[in-house]
Amino acid sequence: MTPRIANYHKAAPDVINGMLAFEKAVTNSGLEKSLIELVKMRASQINGCAFCLDMHSKDARANGETEARLYLLNAWHESPLYSDRERAALAWCEALTLVAETHAPDAAYEQLAAQFTEAEQVKLTMLIGAINSWNRLAIGMRAVHPV
Secondary structure (H helix, E strand, O other), X not given: OOOOOOOHHHHOHHHHHHHHHHHHHHHOOOOOHHHHHHHHHHHHHHHOOHHHHHHHHHHHHXXXXXXXXXXXXXXXXXXXXXXXXXXXXXXXXXXXXXXXHHOOOHHHHHHHHHHOOHHXXXXXXXXXXXXXXXXXXXXXXXXXXXX
């Protein structure tokens, strides 16, 4: 695969700097680092973003995530390895990543509201928006992960 634009930052520094500031705000918002990485991984799995999966699997491991939880993330519904809070976040992540299909169903929101404060709901929703934007940039520009 050949990248379409090899250096996004050089091509549009103001926009990328803005996105980096947004990313920093959501990742430093107070949500658990492990939860943040699981959400980034799950959205990237759904979107099929190899570049982001490579990056976030490494970040998750560096933050202490286990191999088993990373391997089973695509089947989190069937695994007891995830907490109720993580399950709520993953369900919300799936609902918003696939929003054209799901329309953010009430059941997913109710699960979210049972585990997250209103402020955390906004932070998580913005995190999901951020990773989906990064996925679209990486996929659209054919970013190649390190080999």
